[in-house]
Amino acid sequence: MRLTEDARVTAAALLLGGVALLGILAPWIAPFDPSENLGRVDASLLAPCSRFWLGTDPESRDVLSRLLYGSRVSLVTAAATSCAAACFGTAVGILAGAVGGTVDRILMRITDFLLSIPTVVLLLAASALLGKSQGLLIALLVVTGWMGTARLVRAEVRVLAGREFVLAAKGLGLSPWRIWWRHILPHVLGPVTVSATLGLGSVLVAESTLSFLGFGVPDPVPSWGKMVAEGFHTLRNGWWVSTFPALAIAACVTAASLAGDSLRERRRGDAP
Amino acid sequence: MLLALARRLLTGIGVVFAASILVFFLVEAAPGDPAIIFTDVQGAADVNARQREILGLDEPMPARFVKWMRSTATLDFGLSLVDRRPVRDRVLEALPRTLVLSGSSLLLGFAAGLGLALACARRPGRFVDQALSGTTLLIASTPIFWISSIAVWRFSIEWPLFPAGGELSTTNRFVPGWHLADRMWHLALPCLVLSGFIAAHVARYARAALVEAQKQDFVLAARARGATRGRALLHHALPASLHSTLALLGLSMPYLVGGAVLVEMVFEWPGMGTLLLGSLTRKDFPVATPCILLLSLTAVLGNALADLLAERLDPRAAQK
Numbered sequence: 001m002r003l004t005e006d007a008r009v010t011a012a013a014l015l016l017g018g019v020a021l022l023g024i025l026a027p028w029i030a031p032f033d034p035s036e037n038l039g040r041v042d043a044s045l046l047a048p049c050s051r052f053w054l055g056t057d058p059e060s061r062d063v064l065s066r067l068l069y070g071s072r073v074s075l076v077t078a079a080a081t082s083c084a085a086a087c088f089g090t091a092v093g094i095l096a097g098a099v100g101g102t103v104d105r106i107l108m109r110i111t112d113f114l115l116s117i118p119t120v121v122l123l124l125a126a127s128a129l130l131g132k133s134q135g136l137l138i139a140l141l142v143v144t145g146w147m148g149t150a151r152l153v154r155a156e157v158r159v160l161a162g163r164e165f166v167l168a169a170k171g172l173g174l175s176p177w178r179i180w181w182r183h184i185l186p187h188v189l190g191p192v193t194v195s196a197t198l199g200l201g202s203v204l205v206a207e208s209t210l211s212f213l214g215f216g217v218p219d220p221v222p223s224w225g226k227m228v229a230e231g232f233h234t235l236r237n238g239w240w241v242s243t244f245p246a247l248a249i250a251a252c253v254t255a256a257s258l259a260g261d262s263l264r265e266r267r268r269g270d271a272p
Numbered sequence: 273m274l275l276a277l278a279r280r281l282l283t284g285i286g287v288v289f290a291a292s293i294l295v296f297f298l299v300e301a302a303p304g305d306p307a308i309i310f311t312d313v314q315g316a317a318d319v320n321a322r323q324r325e326i327l328g329l330d331e332p333m334p335a336r337f338v339k340w341m342r343s344t345a346t347l348d349f350g351l352s353l354v355d356r357r358p359v360r361d362r363v364l365e366a367l368p369r370t371l372v373l374s375g376s377s378l379l380l381g382f383a384a385g386l387g388l389a390l391a392c393a394r395r396p397g398r399f400v401d402q403a404l405s406g407t408t409l410l411i412a413s414t415p416i417f418w419i420s421s422i423a424v425w426r427f428s429i430e431w432p433l434f435p436a437g438g439e440l441s442t443t444n445r446f447v448p449g450w451h452l453a454d455r456m457w458h459l460a461l462p463c464l465v466l467s468g469f470i471a472a473h474v475a476r477y478a479r480a481a482l483v484e485a486q487k488q489d490f491v492l493a494a495r496a497r498g499a500t501r502g503r504a505l506l507h508h509a510l511p512a513s514l515h516s517t518l519a520l521l522g523l524s525m526p527y528l529v530g531g532a533v534l535v536e537m538v539f540e541w542p543g544m545g546t547l548l549l550g551s552l553t554r555k556d557f558p559v560a561t562p563c564i565l566l567l568s569l570t571a572v573l574g575n576a577l578a579d580l581l582a583e584r585l586d587p588r589a590a591q592k
Contacts, residue, residue, distance in 0.1 A: 113286075113287055113290045113291075115523075115526070116287050116526060116568070116571060116572050116575065117287065117291055117526055117567075117568040117571060117572075118526040118527070118529040118530040118533065118567055118568065118571050119526060119527070119530060120530030120533055120534065121529075121530065121533060121548065121563075121564050121567050121568070122294075122564070124548065124549070124552060125295065125298060125548075125552065125560060125561075125564055126298055128552040128553070128555075128560075129298050129299060129301070129302040129557075130298070130301065130302060201413065205413075205415055208415050209415060209417060209530075209534065212415070212417050213417075213537070213549065214553070225415070228415065228417070228418050228421075232421050235421060235422070235424075235425040235429075236425060236429055236430070239425075242418065242421065246414065246415060246418040249413075249414070249415055249418075250410060250413050250414040250415070253413035253414075254409055254410055254413040257409060257412075257413060258409070
């Protein structure tokens with residue numbers, strides 16, 4: 001069982017790493033310019049063939065090139081968001097768990113509130129009001145994505161606060177900052193990694209959803225969600241335009257969930 | 273029970289007000305002149321001033337905030353900027369449709385998901401489990417808007433089994449029961465897609481809960497007394513696992529409401545989701561904001577319902 005778990009994490013990591021690598025190498029390996037209209041004659045909606053491996057979209061652009069460039073936007077957004085949300089959530093969790101009292105109550109109220117409203121709805125409204133840009137998109141996704149980590153870390157910190165080594169550190173007169181940084185933080189990093197990995201998938205979905213609805217990154221930057229949207233109206237004449245980006249999203253999200261689940265199982269197995 | 277219900281309702285109202293405050297400041301933070309953003313008309317200075325007056329934007333921010341809170345409390349959001357109809361009418365038109373679609377999908381999806389989970393948990397780790405778990409993970413990972421688009425394409429356009437969208441046909445035949453049948457026919461495909469999405473999530477939660485429950489001593493004891501694997505699963509593990517499945521379902525309610533919104537948008541089901549998207553793209557914020565508030569309220573109430581049901585179904589609670 002252990003072996004298959006490891007194999008799963010490895011496969012998932014390889015897939016995500018591979019996609020990231022393809023995104024980084026996009027300028028060198030993409031056969032065409034992602035936003036160039038290739039139609040000297042009419043090259044719109046060509047089926048996958050030897051020249052255009054994944055076909056072309058209604059505007060005569062190469063789907064493979066757009067997919068490769070799109071992975072940059074999608075993965076950079078997802079990775080940046082997960083990291084930032086994990087950091088912010090950890091900070092909030094430690095603050096709430098370690099300080100307690102009113103601070104804890106206020107922070108947890110905010111957490112509960114944000115957890116109880118549909119993220120998609122909030123994101124939609126915010127991006128419709130505030131405009132389109134990748135930076136803003138990441139910021140919005142962070143604002144709506146840190147709560148799970150914060151709750152997890154808070155619970156962990158409350159348990160840790162009663163453990164001997166923390167009491168000892170307190171008894172030695174160490175400053176709270178030092179206790180949080182040196183004695184509590186290393187212990188919560190494990191669960192935070194798990195929740196960040198699981199969060200990666202939901203951020204990918206959220207990003208593609210917003211892009212699909214036309215509230216994601218501005219044109220002409222391709223992103224997977226936007227490509228699905230562009231192919232939506234041409235499904236009848238060209239299934240390839242939206243199918244390949246949708247499969248790319250599904251594969252990356254599945255990989256992230258598999259990796260997260262396996263990491264969590266492994267942590268549970270290791271726990272005393 | 274009643275006390276718990278009242279507390280939940282109070283939480284729901286609190287969430288609506290918090291969401292309302294959030295939306296207010298979002299609108300405040302929007303770049304550009306609200307008078308121009310809202311009406312999309314760049315006019316002369318006096319025209320803009322008149323617009324500001326109509327929208328109540330000539331008052332200072334705190335006064336507008338108080339007014340805004342009052343409109344939330346009285347559920348009176350004024351008129352739509354686009355068709356000048358009362359917002360309340362438009363929302364009350366859309367809300368039942370959303371409830372019908374989400375409610376039927378939730379029931380169907382929950383039943384299907386539970387069935388899948390039982391099939392998986394019968395022999396965890398074996399072929400059926402691996403295959404079904406893999407499939408549900410894949411469905412849960414695939415963007416719902418793409419599944420919906422594919423469903424529309426396959427089953428409404430390529431192979432026109434179902435209508436491609438909307439809630440009713442434009443033609444009406446005067447046959448008794450035709451209206452209802454037409455309605456059901458329009459509901460079928462979005463409901464199937466949404467319940468598939470919900471089933472995938474429920475199956476994942478319920479499988480984990482069932483596998484966990486089967487490791488408990490009372491299931492082992494039942495097996496030792498000679499109960500078959502199926503009986504131990506259905507009569508001992510399942511009742512014990514429902515509690516945590518429902519709790520997880522309740523927690524993911526906001527996510528599921530988000531999914532319902534997306535399904536509505538693709539199928540052009542004229543509910544809250546479609547209303548929200550339409551009003552956001554037309555910058556009709558007086559309509560968009562109550563949609564946001566009501567969808568949040570739906571998520572909170574759904575969560576509360578799941579929790580209350582979980583409490584009722586907990587075998588330990590029945591003992592008392």
